[in-house]
Amino acid sequence: MSTAMGNPTAGASPGASPGASLAGDPYAPQQDTVAGPVFTVTGQDWDAVVAGAAEAEDERVVVNMGPQHPSTHGVLRLILELDGETVTEARCGIGYLHTGIEKNMEFRTWTQGTTFCTRMDYLAPFSYEAAYSQAVERLLDIEGDIPQRAQDMRVLLLELNRISSHLVAIATGGMEIGALTVMTIGFRERELVLDLFELITGLRMNHAFIRPGGVAQDMPPGALEQIREFIKLMKKRLPEYAAFCNANPIFKGRLVGVGHLDLAGCLALGTTGPALRSTGYPWDLRRTQPYWGYDTYDFDVVTWDSCDAYGRFRIRLEEMWQSLRIVEQCADRLGNSEGDPVIVADKKIAWPAQLAVGSDGMGNSLDHIRHIMGESMEALIHHFKLVTEGFRVPPGQAYAAVESPRGELACHAVSDGGTKPFRAHFRDPSFVNLQATSILSEGGMVADVIVAIASIDPVMGGVDR
Amino acid sequence: MTDPDARTDDDKLRAGSRGEAAGTAKQEPKVGSTPQGAERDLGVQEEMPENTVVPAGADSLEVIAVREGMFGVQGSGDTSGYGGLRRPVVMPGASPRPYGGWFDEVADRLADGLGADAQAAVEKVVVHRGEMTIHLRREHLVTTAQHLRDDTGLRFEVCSSVSGVHYPEDTGRELHAAYHLLSMTHNRRIRLEVSVPDSDPHIPSVVAVYPTADWHEREAFDFFGIVFDGHPSLTRILMPDDWPGHPQRKDYPLGGIPVEYKGATIPPPDTRRTYG
Numbered sequence: 001m002s003t004a005m006g007n008p009t010a011g012a013s014p015g016a017s018p019g020a021s022l023a024g025d026p027y028a029p030q031q032d033t034v035a036g037p038v039f040t041v042t043g044q045d046w047d048a049v050v051a052g053a054a055e056a057e058d059e060r061v062v063v064n065m066g067p068q069h070p071s072t073h074g075v076l077r078l079i080l081e082l083d084g085e086t087v088t089e090a091r092c093g094i095g096y097l098h099t100g101i102e103k104n105m106e107f108r109t110w111t112q113g114t115t116f117c118t119r120m121d122y123l124a125p126f127s128y129e130a131a132y133s134q135a136v137e138r139l140l141d142i143e144g145d146i147p148q149r150a151q152d153m154r155v156l157l158l159e160l161n162r163i164s165s166h167l168v169a170i171a172t173g174g175m176e177i178g179a180l181t182v183m184t185i186g187f188r189e190r191e192l193v194l195d196l197f198e199l200i201t202g203l204r205m206n207h208a209f210i211r212p213g214g215v216a217q218d219m220p221p222g223a224l225e226q227i228r229e230f231i232k233l234m235k236k237r238l239p240e241y242a243a244f245c246n247a248n249p250i251f252k253g254r255l256v257g258v259g260h261l262d263l264a265g266c267l268a269l270g271t272t273g274p275a276l277r278s279t280g281y282p283w284d285l286r287r288t289q290p291y292w293g294y295d296t297y298d299f300d301v302v303t304w305d306s307c308d309a310y311g312r313f314r315i316r317l318e319e320m321w322q323s324l325r326i327v328e329q330c331a332d333r334l335g336n337s338e339g340d341p342v343i344v345a346d347k348k349i350a351w352p353a354q355l356a357v358g359s360d361g362m363g364n365s366l367d368h369i370r371h372i373m374g375e376s377m378e379a380l381i382h383h384f385k386l387v388t389e390g391f392r393v394p395p396g397q398a399y400a401a402v403e404s405p406r407g408e409l410a411c412h413a414v415s416d417g418g419t420k421p422f423r424a425h426f427r428d429p430s431f432v433n434l435q436a437t438s439i440l441s442e443g444g445m446v447a448d449v450i451v452a453i454a455s456i457d458p459v460m461g462g463v464d465r
Numbered sequence: 466m467t468d469p470d471a472r473t474d475d476d477k478l479r480a481g482s483r484g485e486a487a488g489t490a491k492q493e494p495k496v497g498s499t500p501q502g503a504e505r506d507l508g509v510q511e512e513m514p515e516n517t518v519v520p521a522g523a524d525s526l527e528v529i530a531v532r533e534g535m536f537g538v539q540g541s542g543d544t545s546g547y548g549g550l551r552r553p554v555v556m557p558g559a560s561p562r563p564y565g566g567w568f569d570e571v572a573d574r575l576a577d578g579l580g581a582d583a584q585a586a587v588e589k590v591v592v593h594r595g596e597m598t599i600h601l602r603r604e605h606l607v608t609t610a611q612h613l614r615d616d617t618g619l620r621f622e623v624c625s626s627v628s629g630v631h632y633p634e635d636t637g638r639e640l641h642a643a644y645h646l647l648s649m650t651h652n653r654r655i656r657l658e659v660s661v662p663d664s665d666p667h668i669p670s671v672v673a674v675y676p677t678a679d680w681h682e683r684e685a686f687d688f689f690g691i692v693f694d695g696h697p698s699l700t701r702i703l704m705p706d707d708w709p710g711h712p713q714r715k716d717y718p719l720g721g722i723p724v725e726y727k728g729a730t731i732p733p734p735d736t737r738r739t740y741g
Contacts, residue, residue, distance in 0.1 A: 095702060395556050
């Protein structure tokens with residue numbers, strides 16, 4: 001964290017004394033610039049900054065908060081201009097986690113693309129796989145051919161993921177304002193969801209499970225029982241969050257009225273998700289533009305009318321209940337469709353085999369290997385072509401949007417008829433919602449910036465991609 | 466692309482597929498070609514479906530590139546027998562009326578609202594896979610966007626996303642910007658697309674109409690070098706400020722190093738064999 005004092009004429013005098021402790025540090029020099037003296041705060045040097053500030057004529061301080069600050073919700077850099085404790089200007093610096101995922105996807109097959117986009121937002125990976133798969137399926141014109149069981153599994157995973165993502169939002173948001181118990185119980189429950197993910201997909205994150213055409217694997221034996229146990233447990237545990245927070249005067253004191261953003265602001269800034277619903281507008285793509293049978297599930301779109309951080313917290317809390325309702329219905333449907341296919345029937349798109357857990361843990365299906373290596377040359381050729389070359393997607397472009405835990409998440413996929421995406425662009429809700437940082441924090445107290453940012457719950461992996 | 470005949474053929478393809486006038490679907494598409502350079506039309510194309518992937522339901526086609534050979538092998542090294550194969554890459558072209566559903570309503574309302582400018586503003590309308598794309602000329606982008614936002618019958622209040630796309634072989638229209646608009650009032654989505662040449666990559670900014678486009682346009686500038694005129698602060702957003710080049714353009718290499726695994730060397734992804 002570095003700060004620049006407002007008065008350019010303050011000059012050398014505050015610079016001399018605090019600089020002494022950092023004189024030998026080439027990475028954190030204390031320097032004078034045209035905008036005033038710059039301090040690099042590394043801990044236990046607050047006196048120097050205070051002394052420097054006392055020398056300045058006004059109380060204007062520019063604070064460079066992050067990108068490695070524990071309260072900025074990831075590698076987000078905030079540039080705050082303060083007048084005393086009031087924020088007069090707030091700007092975001094992003095890009096510290098940019099890994100070129102979209103560019104990389106252009107060099108892999110359409111199926112491999114899901115392996116890349118799942119790494120964008122590490123808290124809601126299934127939403128990314130879902131948006132991408134939906135866009136590819138639209139280009140392939142197979143949206144109507146996705147088996148019911150695959151759709152149910154997708155909805156199940158998306159809703160479990162919504163619960164785990166909202167748990168982290170509440171947990172880290174609580175931690176950042178000192179509500180540490182909320183953090184510990186939030187991560188405790190999230191672990192249960194990750195256990196379910198591990199059971200179903202084999203991995204806690206980076207699943208690459210929802211693929212163009214369906215899902216990678218059928219439900220493993222015993223998964224439905226575990227899901228039902230999880231639902232039972234969550235029904236006991238979720239009220240704890242309400243008991244800790246909902247009427248807690250300190251919690252409410254930090255959240256109520258903070259980070260105000262009304263409906264007009266949301267539309268102008270493209271803000272979606274809990275922030276939009278906290279203005280009282282029930283916009284949820286699961287209801288308004290349903291996909292994969294969301295219109296057949298019984299659930300409520302949660303809204304709040306306070307436009308503030310507290311409303312967004314309450315929406316997340318209630319949305320976890322609604323997601324539990326959907327998961328319950330998914331479990332019933334999946335129980336009735338045992339043995340149905342989980343990927344399209346088209347053998348030019350569907351992977352030829354389901355995996356099995358082998359002794360080496362690699363998961364090849366021995367039956368399938370026997371078939372392609374010992375019985376059918378054509379099957380071997382087909383397998384080889386599909387896995388190494390991939391399938392072709394007709395030229396065109398598609399924009400497919402899903403309701404991620406953070407708002408509208410969409411994939412704009414462009415195909416030139418080849419085996420690889422010509423372009424895959426993700427409309428990341430965190431990226432768009434972060435633009436509201438200025439309007440959420442300016443005019444408020446510096447301590448409220450943390451609450452305001454936490455209330456839109458940005459995940460930098462998705463922002464920077 | 467060394468064969469002079471091939472080049473001529475290529476040019477014919479382009480001329481045949483892109484009409485001069487705005488929004489006209491009257492052009493006769495010429496797609497597909499044999500190694501001998503003879504042109505075939507859509508009807509004959511049925512016999513050789515492997516030559517061209519023709520988007521279903523498209524009435525005219527937009528050739529954006531031509532693929533040669535297979536397996537990514539260039540020159541004389543291709544012993545696969547596919548070396549002479551030439552396949553144009555065609556995107557869905559302009560759709561004829563009626564577009565179907567509410568698409569006609571939006572198109573009519575927009576044409577009424579724009580008045581005399583409508584013909585000049587709208588280059589063509591493509592309806593493909595249930596999505597509507599309105600190709601606009603850049604001079605008219607902002608007024609059209611303003612109209613789409615404010616007209617009560619259109620009311621596209623939200624600009625969901627702006628994405629850049631680079632078509633290096635689409636001469637004169639290399640850089641595209643696609644604006645995804647959402648009308649929450651009517652629960653509709655449309656896409657606006659603006660194409661500009663690489664040599665003059667300027668598009669007027671829509672930030673004044675859609676403030677949310679701010680970061681999207683910065684991203685498209687950062688990765689494609691599209692300059693959005695009138696943007697309040699068009700700077701890089703995800704790449705470092707001093708980064709050279711625009712990384713998501715097709716002429717920008719992916720980079721990477723060969724990796725050795727159990728004695729074999731695996732080349733970086735952008736130098737591996739491709740299946741084009």
